[in-house]
Each structure stands twice: as structure tokens, then as C-alpha cells.
Amino acid sequence: MTVVLALETSCDETAVALVDGRRVLASVVASQVASHAPYGGVVPELAARRHVELLPHLVDQAFAEAGIGWAEVNAVAATATPGLVGALLVGLTTGKTMALLHGKTFLAVHHLEGHLCSAQLTGGPPPETPFLVLLVSGGHTQLVRVDGPGVYRICGATVDDAAGEAFDKVARLLGLGYPGGPAIEAVAGSGQPRRFAFPQGRVRRRGGGYEPYAFSFSGLKTAVLRCIEALQRQGEPLPVADLAASFEDTVATVLSRRSVGCALDQGLSRLVVVGGVAANRRLRQTLEQRCREEKIDLVMAPLAFCGDNAAMIGVAASQRLASGCQSPWTIGVSPRLPLHEAGSLYHPQPPF
Numbered sequence: 568m569t570v571v572l573a574l575e576t577s578c579d580e581t582a583v584a585l586v587d588g589r590r591v592l593a594s595v596v597a598s599q600v601a602s603h604a605p606y607g608g609v610v611p612e613l614a615a616r617r618h619v620e621l622l623p624h625l626v627d628q629a630f631a632e633a634g635i636g637w638a639e640v641n642a643v644a645a646t647a648t649p650g651l652v653g654a655l656l657v658g659l660t661t662g663k664t665m666a667l668l669h670g671k672t673f674l675a676v677h678h679l680e681g682h683l684c685s686a687q688l689t690g691g692p693p694p695e696t697p698f699l700v701l702l703v704s705g706g707h708t709q710l711v712r713v714d715g716p717g718v719y720r721i722c723g724a725t726v727d728d729a730a731g732e733a734f735d736k737v738a739r740l741l742g743l744g745y746p747g748g749p750a751i752e753a754v755a756g757s758g759q760p761r762r763f764a765f766p767q768g769r770v771r772r773r774g775g776g777y778e779p780y781a782f783s784f785s786g787l788k789t790a791v792l793r794c795i796e797a798l799q800r801q802g803e804p805l806p807v808a809d810l811a812a813s814f815e816d817t818v819a820t821v822l823s824r825r826s827v828g829c830a831l832d833q834g835l836s837r838l839v840v841v842g843g844v845a846a847n848r849r850l851r852q853t854l855e856q857r858c859r860e861e862k863i864d865l866v867m868a869p870l871a872f873c874g875d876n877a878a879m880i881g882v883a884a885s886q887r888l889a890s891g892c893q894s895p896w897t898i899g900v901s902p903r904l905p906l907h908e909a910g911s912l913y914h915p916q917p918p919f
């Protein structure tokens with residue numbers, strides 16, 4: 568048994584987990600949505616302060632849920648990048664302090680490597696490399712080729728907004744509140760997804776043609792805004808459900824088409840889908856259908872582990888630990904670090 572206590576505080580969820588390899592012994596998440604909702608988005612300073620208040624309780628809760636104590640813990644892990652600097656500092660400093668106090672190994676974790684590892688929490692066998700990952704969250708939208716543990720190559724990414732950010736912005740335009748993803752999904756269920764045709768955000772390549780695996784969601788958001796303005800000029804009540812369904816369908820179609828196309832071009836027969844937006848049912852259904860048609864194995868993170876959580880951070884740390892890594896005590900936080908540089912958080916740098 569190699570138990571890792573993991574902390575996740577990169578944005579507005581405070582999360583603690585205890586994992587033994589890929590086995591989740593406890594996973595607790597305290598959402599700060601209510602604290603940020605009056606402001607219509609995450610307030611970084613407020614997020615950091617809430618993490619300070621919530622973390623000690625969540626650590627106690629995780630130990631109680633797992634029914635173990637510090638004696639059984641081998642290592643402590645915390646998210647170090649990417650994210651809100653103040654929020655990350657709370658988790659990283661708390662994690663380091665607890666590791667020092669209790670004489671445990673410390674591992675800093677790349678948040679996106681954590682999301683990738685959430686696909687190992689299905690209860691089934693872990694996806695075999697090589698595979699393509701569609702990572703869709705509030706801050707990122709990327710297609711990542713994974714050739715082995717820690718060996719990543721970005722095949723495509725958004726050139727402007729992330730998919731989750733688009734959900735949040737469009738929800739605000741429709742007066743649906745924050746966070747936008749679940750709010751849009753709830754009303755879209757009773758709407759007509761084909762009522763409005765929105766642009767698919769193709770990205771022009773310099774010298775002509777289009778980038779096949781790039782995403783752009785800011786034009787889609789503007790198209791929804793123009794559509795709302797035109798409808799308002801006509802003085803009709805806004806067809807919120809149809810607008811939400813048409814927007815959601817456009818995002819699901821674009822994400823599914825480009826990820827399946829990329830997997831096929833890369834000669835990969837496995838697609839892994841992770842991140843907060845991966846919880847969206849229309850996206851899951853669209854992906855299932857396209858992957859069935861193209862005979863691609865589809866592995867989606869379980870709903871409970873799509874959004875930010877600490878179990879995924881624990882799994883990522885367990886894998887790094889198993890390959891002999893630990894982080895130096897001097898490790899700091901960073902608002903940005905490309906995924907393929909995640910190995911730089913460890914010493915010795917993993918050979919893989």
C-alpha cells in the first residue's frame with residue numbers, strides 16, 4: 568500500500584483526497600461556487616482565502632472517510648501549476664508543511680496531468696498508450712497525444728477561449744448564472760439544438776486553408792450575442808432553451824469532430840476525454856456516436872472526477888512517485904507551465 572494525501576486548490580474548488588495508486592480511499596470537494604456567484608465569476612483573492620479556511624476541515628474529513636491516519640500515508644501531493652497563483656500557494660504551502668511535519672515525501676503536481684489521470688478512475692484498466700486526450704475545462708481546451716507516462720505532445724488547442732469559458736460566458740449572456748456549463752445543460756434539455764446555426768470556429772492557417780485541430784470559441788460566443796440582440800430587436804421573449812441547446816450542440820459537434828479526426832490522422836485508436844466540460848451529456852453522447860462510427864475506443868472520465876478534484880492529483884502523484892520522483896522543497900507555484908514540461912516539477916527528472 569502506497570498512500571498519497573493529495574490537495575487541489577488551483578481555482579475555486581478546495582479538494583482533498585487519499586489514494587492508494589488508482590484506488591480512491593477518500594475524495595472530498597468543497598465548491599466555492601456560492602462565494603463567487605454574486606460576482607459572476609471566480610475572484611482570485613477570495614478563492615485563496617476560502618482555501619485557507621476550508622483545507623484543514625477537508626483534510627480531517629478525508630482521513631475520517633478513509634479510516635486511516637498519518638502513519639499510513641507515504642507522500643503528500645499538491646497542485647503547483649497552472650492556476651491562480653494565490654490559490655495554488657495555499658495548497659502547495661499547506662502540503663509542504665504537512666509533509667515536513669510528518670516526515671513524508673512531497674510531490675508537486677501539474678493540474679492538467681491530474682485531469683489526464685482522472686481517466687484512470689473508471690474502475691476499469693487504465694487506457695493503454697498511445698492515445699489521444701481531449702482535455703476540456705474552464706481554462707484549457709487541448710488535444711494531447713500521450714505516448715507513455717509523462718510523454719505528451721500537443722496536437723491542437725484553442726486560440727482564444729476554452730470550451731468551459733465559452734459555456735460560462737454564454738450562460739451569462741442568457742442570464743443563467745455561474746458556473747455556466749451545468750446551467751446551460753439544464754435548460755438545453757428542453758430546447759431545439761438545430762434551431763440556430765452557429766459558426767464552428769475554424770482557425771485559418773497562415774498561407775491559406777485551416778488548422779485542422781485548432782479550436783476557437785470566441786466567435787461562437789459573439790454569434791450567440793448577435794443572435795440574442797437580433798431577437799431582442801424583434802421584441803420577442805428570448806428562446807433561452809433553444810439558444811442554449813443550439814450552442815451546446817455546436818460545441819459538442821466541434822469537439823467531437825476535431826478530436827476523432829485528429830485521432831484518425833495520428834493513427835490512434837483510443838480517445839480519452841477529461842476535464843469539467845467532459846461532464847456534459849450532449850458532448851458524451853456525440854463523442855460516443857462518432858467513436859462508434861470510426862471504431863475508436865472511447866474512455867471518458869467518470870462524472871464524479873470530470874471537474875476539479877484531488878483524487879486525480881493523487882493518481883498523478885502516485886505514478887510520479889512509482890517512477891522514483893519527488894519534488895524539491897524549493898518548488899514554487901506557477902500560473903502557467905506547458906503540460907510537456909510537467910517533469911520539471913521533479914527531482915530527479917524522470918527518464919521515462
Ligand code: KG4
Pocket residue numbers: 578703704705706707730731732734735746747748749752842843844845846847848873874875
Ligand atoms: O475542470 P474544471 O472543473 O476546472 C478547470 O480546471 O477549469 O472545469 C470547469 C469548467 C467550467 O467552465 C464549467 O462551466 C464547465 O467546466 N462545466 C461544464 C459542465 N460542468 C462543468 N460545461 C458543460 N457542461 C457541463 N455539464
Ligand code: ZN
Pocket residue numbers: 678682704705842843874875
Ligand atoms: Zn481543472
